[in-house]
Amino acid sequence: RKEVEQDPGPFNVPEGATVAFNCTYSNSASQSFFWYRQDCRKEPKLLMSVYSSGNEDGRFTAQLNRASQYISLLIRDSKLSDSATYLCVAGFSGGYQKVTFGTGTKLQVIP
Amino acid sequence: EAGVAQSPRYKIIEKRQSVAFWCNPISGHATLYWYQQILGQGPKLLIQFQNNGVVDDSQLPKDRFSAERLKGVDSTLKIQPAKLEDSAVYLCASRSLQGLTDTQYFGPGTRLTVL
Numbered sequence: 630r631k632e633v634e635q636d637p638g639p640f641n642v643p644e645g646a647t648v649a650f651n652c653t654y655s656n657s658a659s660q661s662f663f664w665y666r667q668d669c670r671k672e673p674k675l676l677m678s679v680y681s682s683g684n685e686d687g688r689f690t691a692q693l694n695r696a697s698q699y700i701s702l703l704i705r706d707s708k709l710s711d712s713a714t715y716l717c718v719a720g721f722s723g724g725y726q727k728v729t730f731g732t733g734t735k736l737q738v739i740p
Numbered sequence: 741e742a743g744v745a746q747s748p749r750y751k752i753i754e755k756r757q758s759v760a761f762w763c764n765p766i767s768g769h770a771t772l773y774w775y776q777q778i779l780g781q782g783p784k785l786l787i788q789f790q791n792n793g794v795v796d797d798s799q800l801p802k803d804r805f806s807a808e809r810l811k812g813v814d815s816t817l818k819i820q821p822a823k824l825e826d827s828a829v830y831l832c833a834s835r836s837l838q839g840l841t842d843t844q845y846f847g848p849g850t851r852l853t854v855l
Binding site: 633637663671672673674675678716725726727728729730731732733 | 771775780781782783784785788790795796831835842843844846847848849
């Protein structure tokens with residue numbers, strides 16, 4: 630079983646739609662969680678950290694469910710510019726921060 | 741603030757040749773990572789340095805890959821000899837040693853093609 634699993638997609642959604650991605654992690658010791666965005670042929674960039682209480686940044690909402698070991702990302706009112714691959718990351722500290730990336734979920738927002 | 745620098749941006753070599761990549765992290769960042777990202781997959785950690793010491797190289801193919809971070813700043817990653825399956829983007833990232841929630845900042849990557 631992969632440490633971090635994501636549905637690779639692609640998710641093709643119309644502009645203005647709401648879309649949600651889930652990601653599961655296998656290491657129950659994971660303490661830190663992130664969503665990164667990666668545009669085609671570019672490096673990953675942090676989209677948002679995921680906190681236990683959940684967090685929102687504009688049109689983006691991230692949630693953590695420790696009991697079921699998954700995190701989610703909700704994008705409201707999708708824009709064409711949201712088209713990218715979204716990478717889920719789980720990490721823990723065993724003296725140093727160790728993170729594992731998922732394979733990514735591809736989102737294509739269509740006009 | 742300057743970002744993570746990597747060079748070269750692109751490299752094409754033949755199998756069995758050697759290649760080296762260079763990374764200069766963000767100033768003051770103690771932790772440096774090298775990742776391999778194969779097309780369609782997420783970044784896979786190859787090696788992680790904390791200052792100039794290795795803290796995780798469990799997924800580094802040590803028979804052909806090596807990395808060093810002398811003086812705890814710049815780092816080089818070498819492949820010798822290269823195989824066809826090494827074709828990938830090699831990403832360097834750095835992170836300050838502040839806490840668990842600190843983000844990693846990635847460089848633009850080196851795209852390696854092995855023919």
